[in-house]
Amino acid sequence: MKSQSLSSASQVVWTFRQAGTDEWMPATVPGGVHTDLLALGRIPDPFVADNELKVQWVAEADWEYRGVFEASPGGRMFLVADGLDTLAEVYLNGQRLGETENMFRTYRWPVDGILRSGQNELRILFRSAVKYCLKRNAEKPLTPKTGMSLEGSVFVRKAPCHFGWDWGPKLPPIGIWRDLRLEQYASARLEDVHLRQQHRNGTVTLSAAVRAERWDNVHLVAHLKVTTPNGRRTYETHLPLEGNQGQLAVRIRNPQLWWPNGYGEQPLYDVEVSLEAEGTVQDRKQVKMGLRTVELVREPDAWGESFTFVVNGVPVFMKGSDWIPADSFPTRMSEAQYEHLIRSAAESHQNMLRIWGGGFYEDERFYDLCDRYGMLLWHDFMFACYIYPHDEPEFIENLRHEVNDNVRRLRHRACIALWCGNNEMEQGWADWGWTNPNDPLRVLEREAYEKFFYHTLPEWVHELDPDRPYWPSSASSNVPFQAPNSPERGDMHYWDVWHGRKPFTAYRQQFPRFMSEFGFQSLPPMETIATYADPEDWNMTSYIMEHHQRSGNGNGLMVAQMTDSFRLPKDFPSLSYLSMVLQAEGIRYGVEHWRRNKHRVSGTLYWQLNDCWPVASWSSIDYYGRWKALHYAAKRFYAPILLSIEDQGALMEVHVTSDLTEPWQGQVRWALQTLDGETLRSGEVAVSLAALQSAKVCSLDFQTEIEATLDRKREVIFVADLYQGEKHLATSVATFVPNKHLKLVEPGLNVQVSRSGKQAIFEVTAHSLARFVELKLAGADAIFSDNYFDVLPGRKVQVTCVLPQGWTLAQVKKALRVQSLYHSFA
Template identity: 40%
Template sequence: MHKFINYGLLSFLIIICILSCKVSSVSEIKLHDHWSFKNSQDTLWNQASVPGTVHTDLLSLEKIEDPYYRLNEHGLQWIDKTDWHYQTTFHLTKKEISKEHIELDFSGLDTYSKVYLNDSLVLETDNMFRNYIVDIKHVLKTGDNILQIHFESPINKGVEKHDALGYNLPLSDNDLAKIGQVQGNKHVSPFTRKAGYHFGWDWGPRLVTSGIWKPITLRSWNHLKIEDVFIQQDSIGEKALMTALVEVDAIENSDTKAEIFVNGESIKTIDLELTQGKNNLSIPFEIENPQLWWPNGMGEQYLYDIEIRLTSNGFVDTKSHKIGLRTIELIREPDNMGTSFYFKVNGYPVFMKGANYIPQDVFLPRTKKEQYEHILSSAKAANMNMIRVWGGGIYENDEFYQLCDDMGLLVWQDFMFACSMYPGDERFLENVKQEAIDNVKRLRNHTSIALWCGNNEVLIAWESWGWKDKMTREQSKDVANTIWKAYNTIFHNMLPEVVANYDSARPYWPSSPGSDFGEKESFDKGDVHYWMVWWGKEPFEKYNTAIPRFMSEYGFQSFPEFSSVEKYTIPEDHNIYSDVMKSHQRSSIGNETIEDYMLRYYKNPKDFESFLYVSQLLQAHGIQVGIEAHRRHRDRCMGSLYWQINDCWPVASWSSIDYYGKWKALHYTAKKSFENFLISFENNKDAMDVFVVSDSLKPINATLKISLIDFDGTILKQQEEAIEVKENQSKKYISLLKNEFLAAVDSTKVLLKAELFNTENNTIITENILYLSAFKNLSLPTPKLTFSTTETTEHFIVTLKTKKLAKNVFLASGSNHNFSDNFFDMLPNTQKTVSIKKTESETLEMFTDKLKVITLVDTYDNLGISLLKQFTNRLKTAFGSR
């Protein structure tokens, strides 16, 4: 057999290969390895983790105890008054150092730092929210390069700025300077562009961090580099008309090919000329037959993969984004109730169902993708379509917003200002402007971003909490005017200008709430934070009449479940007035207010564990009243965002998911209350009105059935009505006259059950239960509750049966996973099946042995001694044990 080689063909193929090969213009290395750190006064370096914080590095070395355990937080306040140094070494070859541009990209330095490379100062920082990029080629050398970052104490720097200002800035009591042992109890948080909650909040500890909290990237490039891409949506119809706005840095003038790929397919190619330096390109393109992105519950979250590729002289650079096509508008128009405030998505008004979000840990680098997925998938599972990223935390990581894009969760995005007035000097203002530009540009390609909001509760504090008058009275009118001028500059000029210049298609709202606290006119326009329930001690029923145009904050507290509390306490702490439980409660009226409301609605629980459980029932009931009221009145109110979905440490708080990821009763209740279809009762003087609310975009024909049932299961009365449920509306369909339908019944022994059935297939769409007397007055039977357990490959299955009414059935297994349903009511002679994901190595026998099932009746103390026990505990707290 002969082998023939066509050398001409081979040469031709080699030439073609050479001509078609492209060299990536940009290369990157993450500098995460071989870091060490030390106190600035020490000589010994210790191993560090990057990204990380000083606190977590000390913790990993066992130089401090867990800051979240018992009272440990209080002994760690020295850390934020110390300067800390970090150091690493990276190696570069002669080839690597020959690149035309080499830079360091600092995604997040917390906060005051000086950066040295080979003993040369290359950067100073004073803002943890900013992205700093610095050219370092001139100080690099072949071989080992030493990178040092010196962090200055945020407290000491803050005190300097505080003292230099010459007047006092008003702020809320959330800056816990006393716990922080700050000189003169000075409140320094307004002066430092860092997460406000690090200085404390009424749900969080005082742990002021420093460190390299986001990645550091060593980036080198030749010829050209794409700095930024913004995929702008111009109009969406039969075609989506788009524009790619591309920022490019070029070494020299060059002919360049720009190519746009959509889902991997090249749809647009143009030739253009780059000039040396910065270039701003505008490349229009179209997407045929666009598929729209919809919020959760309204349709699919379709995302296009869009890539921009630039090629010049054999060098190529690319950037890609996942983009959802949708329109979003904030509609604020005069109407017969005031001025509307609602979001319209793809041309449809959307009732926003959701919660407020805070950072998931004080030590930010500890929050990984798994934690983001858990909280946001829990939001989606609870039928939410909006998350408010609150202004006292951080602009979240890209992973957070990508998950929101994927899950259909719109984001109300605050800028990072909360509950404080701020300085107005030129340096501070320029720092804030660059922070805003950095983050608007970083986040604007995310489909989920619905609105940019200037701040949290700053305007309302100035106008309605007495700050303006106090500044005028205690300092001077000139000082008050100076403070207001800074506010006006930041929130009415600078931030809206940044949004207009860099993300003009999205609305800007200067402050949340945008109306005055507690005043009637505030409910007719803008958004409202309603805190007369909790802070004002108003009953939950007040939610039925306090109906704003958009409720962006309201809430009530509860404790974590007992298995969570056990993780940060010891048995002697198990009293809500113990030092540890009070320390893990940061509201100034916290535990007393929970107890006060509990005794209004429930019988006093018999012990500590029961108190934790009933506190969750109390919270869930209160917020359910609010959600249903807002949704019944969707002709007026078009948003219900409760405070808050999550925690940043183990604590009694307003959250519906505790720090360890456990769903509280509120989260299970919100899941039901936020379903697309809701039946809701409204108790009026002479009648019990029954509403059906639909957030669906399609009408349905249905049967609405109302049953009056006693606690033994006997159906006393029933009423049915065939109805048409129209899309996107709330309507009263049945009015039950009290002197007829509810006549001659003992309200402590009956309930109303409402069911909505689909006429086409007779399947149940939704249901709801209403008790006719306060929970503490109900004559609840002891349920004959039994359960059995089985398993599948991935889940344990629990089947429960009851002969009597079982109220608020709670299953506890000690697992980190959540049951498919929990805290539910079981009517007499019914069966219910729930499941929970298996924990590794746990057998069915082990699970069954640990499983605990309780109901509300199990918390009762028939001997009536629990009030005496609580009184005794308070005496011990006040006077000490004898």
């Protein structure tokens, strides 16, 4: 098999134009109309100010792409498109090959007799998905109006969030968004390869079910070769095919198992399946595979039914977040940007991401990184929050191809733990007023929903990928329309703190079996705000700041919750800082509670990891890759050994939670002390944990001490430190009053800066309590080993960062910016 890329990087000359006009402009493939127009200076940057509104015409128009390329036809020739976005007609040398209606599908057209030797012309006409959706919605309105997304977007198989979401803009891309190529075969090709693994008694049987497409009667032989991760050993077998199908297998004794992040290594075996005819390779498929088992254990227990992921026989508490598309224009995503996000998740001890159903099936770079970093995936299919036309046979047939393409493409991946039908559609039917027995269309669609997500889709998935669990919806109890957010079974989305304006303490009243969504918003860092808002717009209720806030009264909700915890900030940069600290504190509060109860709760995925544009949102990493306070907090609250305090007025309970697969011993040293460091009462307690255990190690009542004087509770804090031997692992601080009522004074922060190799070292001290200390380097996006941390008087906190390229120590000292909670209002 030979493959010829038709991308711009392969010397193909691509141009594009608005349909009905004469001007052809240079284009980039893969790419899109918005990014091409932006590169040519024809539209303003839609991420700046309110420019999004000025470019709506782009998605409302039809567009045409033209590619001119050289070819040398021979054998069987196919044009293969991995991603056309979305409604397209494809012409080669003036002959119509077909049309597309699904950005998630791979389309393949035979081009024998059409492809010429020498120069060829490929033209692709894209029709406006926006106009199509509005037309279909006028004919058959399905979902109640929300204003969040384009009405009728459910009728086209395109990323739902492209039409707007409560964190994203309305900028539907249009164009050739994935690889486009010619494939050339002689006698046969591999139509399908299904790799499976069976684990038994320390041996893995790795099998390959092969299906070939052939064009003559030559004798075909399938080969399977598996090479160990270190390349030192190879397992091989071959099989003459009877007809077009066959199954091969090798046995791997003492396999190197693949583990989630934090539980072991991620060795990947090289697997090659090839197809030969008369000694000549006709086609081959090469992948990397991690050998592991994943089960979703759902068993009756004292609280209902468990929901625990078990990997290689070990129950794993899932620590993670929800993933959304990382750019509104996905072709702009580089491998370096993908790696930064996945590596950042791994560095914060996450072991699972949920691929949210309002985006798209990611490309191979993303899954490669998840395999490498041990990042398990809860993988939604691409349905979210709306009623889809599952009653239409043509729609179902389109979905069948979509599911077939993507499950077959991804089923060998070690990282994928579960297939999930959709995001929050079941909740819509159960709780959002979609159900209406007096509306025949609603009755029909409700029945169609149940048929598709409880019967049709799981049957497809089981046929294609029988070794992975399937879950109908997130959130769901696995019973159609019944208690999709049940605390007794299934997974939960808990939004009463954000949308319901409940305090963070409400998290402690929830005991889900698996928390797959919960979150709280923050502003991004000021460096990001400055990319879309001028200083005159740096106000929470300004037009531009509200334009970059898509969750209704989101800015107001942030400020309201902020006043519960903090004093009003002195300026807008302090507001940005406080919003991030508030977000981090809220999510920490919930995660620590659920990890303390890991015998009952089996995982937490906070909403959300990342952004698709610069915006106020629930993310822990902003659009430009900058870590917010939440991501630093996640590195602490997702640590393998977690120290946490359950504060109940004057009562302080100290807990230690272990994700280690072996016993752990250490000590907790605690103290009641004043803000300037005077110790009023202290103690030490030994900690001995079994593998994977969480335990309360002490309970302390300070009623007498905090009521000694009228203001005493404003002047003291409770501090717990976790040690293993003399190695200090963690510090946790709890207060007896909200942070806004603490009698904080100027902490006298001092930072000594030094250098060791390529690292800058910062030693931070204070003469009084400094809460949520933030370090920044002006002019550099530095990621520190820790940030937004507490500094206690008489102690030294050491953090590091990679020295910005080309910087001297003097430059670091000059660029260093330090602030704390006190400085946000004083």
